[in-house]
Amino acid sequence: MAKFRVKKAWRLSLIILILMGGTIAGLIWYQEKTGGLNFVRYEEFGIDMPVDYEIHGIDVSKFQKNINWEAVEQMQVENIHISFAFIKATEGITRQDANFKQNWSRAKRAGVVRGAYHFFYATRDPLKQAINFQNIVQLEPGDLPPVLDIEVSNNQPAAVIRSTARVWLEEMEKAYGVKPIIYTNVHFYETYLGDEFDDYPLWVAHYYQKKKPASARNWLFWQHNDGGRVNGINTTVDFNVFRGDSLAFSKLLIPAKKH
Template sequence: MAKKKADTIPGARSLLAILTLAIIAALGWWWFKSSQPDFIRYDAFGIEIPANFSIHGIDVSKYQQRINWEAVKEMEVEDVRIGFVFIKATEGLGKMDGYFRRNWEKAAETGLPRGAYHFFIAPKSGAEQAENFIRRVDLQPGDLPPVLDVEQTYGVSAEKLQKEVKAFLERVETHYGVKPIIYTNVDFYERYLKADFNDYPLWVAHYLKKDRPRITRNWAFWQYSETGNVNGIRGKVDFNVFNGDSTDFENLLLD
C-alpha cells in the first residue's frame, strides 16, 4: 500500500500544477480585460469613442449641409471608420428634410448602409405622419429599418403621445414589413414609452456615460456624442455605435 501511495504523488503534483497554471492564466486574462480602456480619444474625430464596439456610424440632417460622402466613407483612423448612417427624411405631417434626397442617394452610391428617420410631432396624427414618411422614403434591400425619432411631448399627455406613436409604428411596419426602430433619449423612454414599446429595436441617446448608455432594456444603437468631426462634413456630427457584431448588423438590414 505504501508503494502505491508513493506512485500517485507525482500525478497529483502534475494535476495541481496544471490547475495552478489555469488559475494564473484566468486571472491574467481577467486583469488584461479589466485594464483595457472603456473609451479611447481619437483626435481626428475630436471625441472619445467607446472601445468595446466595432461598428460605428453617424446621423445627419440639413444642418450638416452639403456632405462629401466619398470623404466620409474613406476616413479611417486606426480601427475606426464610418460603417452606417441615419439620415433625416421627414418631420410632422408634410415636411421633408431639404438635404434628404441628396444624402439618401449619395450615401447609397458610396455603399454605406443607410437608414431614414422621421421626426415626430406629438400633437399631430401618427398615422398621417407615417404617410408623410412612406411617400418620401423608398427602402431597398441592404437598408436599415425605418426610424421614428420621438423626443418631445409638445405638451400632450403620455396617453396621447403613446397612441400616436403606436399609430405611426404600426402603419410603417405594415408598409415596409419590418419593425421600425425607435430613437429617443434615456429619460424620455423611461418616462413616456417604457415597457409598452420594448418589442421595438431601440436607438438610444445618452451622453453621460462613456462605456454604455444608462438603460436597463436591450438596445441596438447608442448615440453617445453630438460633437464629432468627420472628413467631408462641415461642423459637428452625431456619433453612434451598433450593439453587436457584423453578423448581427447584417441580420438587421432589410432583405
C-alpha cells in the same frame, strides 16, 4: 561609509516606491475618470470614441449641409470606420428635410449603409405623418429599418404619446415589412413610452457616458456624442455605435426580396 550606502539605497528605494505609487494612483484615477480604457481620444474625430464596439456610424440632417459621402466612407482611424448613417427624411405631416434626397442617394453610392428617420409630434395626425415619410422614403434591401424619432412631448400625456406613436410604428411595419426602430433619450423612454414598446429595437441617446448608456432595457444603437467630426462634413455631427457584430448588423437590414 557602509551606513551611508545603506541610507542612500533606502532613500532610493523609497523614491522608487513613491514614484510607483504615484503612477499606480494616476492609473487608478484615469480609469475611474474614463470608465476604464473603453474610450480613446482620437483627434481626427475630435471626441472620445468607445472602442469596445465594432460598428460605428453617424446621423445627419440638412444642418450638416453638403456632405462628401465618399470622404466619409473612406475615413479610417485605426479600427474605427464609419459604416452606417441615419439620415433625416421627414418631420410632422408636411416637412421634408431639404437635403434628404441628396444624402440618401449619395450615401448609398459611397457604400455607407443608410437609414431614414422621421421626427414625430404626438400633437399631429400619426397617419398623415406616416404618409409623409412613405412619400419620400423608398427603402431597399440593405437599408436599415425606418426610425421613429420621438423626443418631444408637446405637453401631451404619456397615454396620448404612446397611442399616436403606436399608430405610426404599425403603419411603418405594414408599409416596409420590418419592425421600425425607436429613437429617443433615456429619460423620454422611461417617462412616456415604458415597457409597452420594449419589443421594438431601440436607438438611445445618452451623451458623454462611459462604456454604455444608462438604459434599463436592451438597446441596439447608442448615440454617444453630438460633437464629433468626420472627413467630408464641415460641421460637427452625432456619433453612434451598434451593439453587436457584423453578422447581427446584417440581420437587421432590409432583406432581399424573395422571387
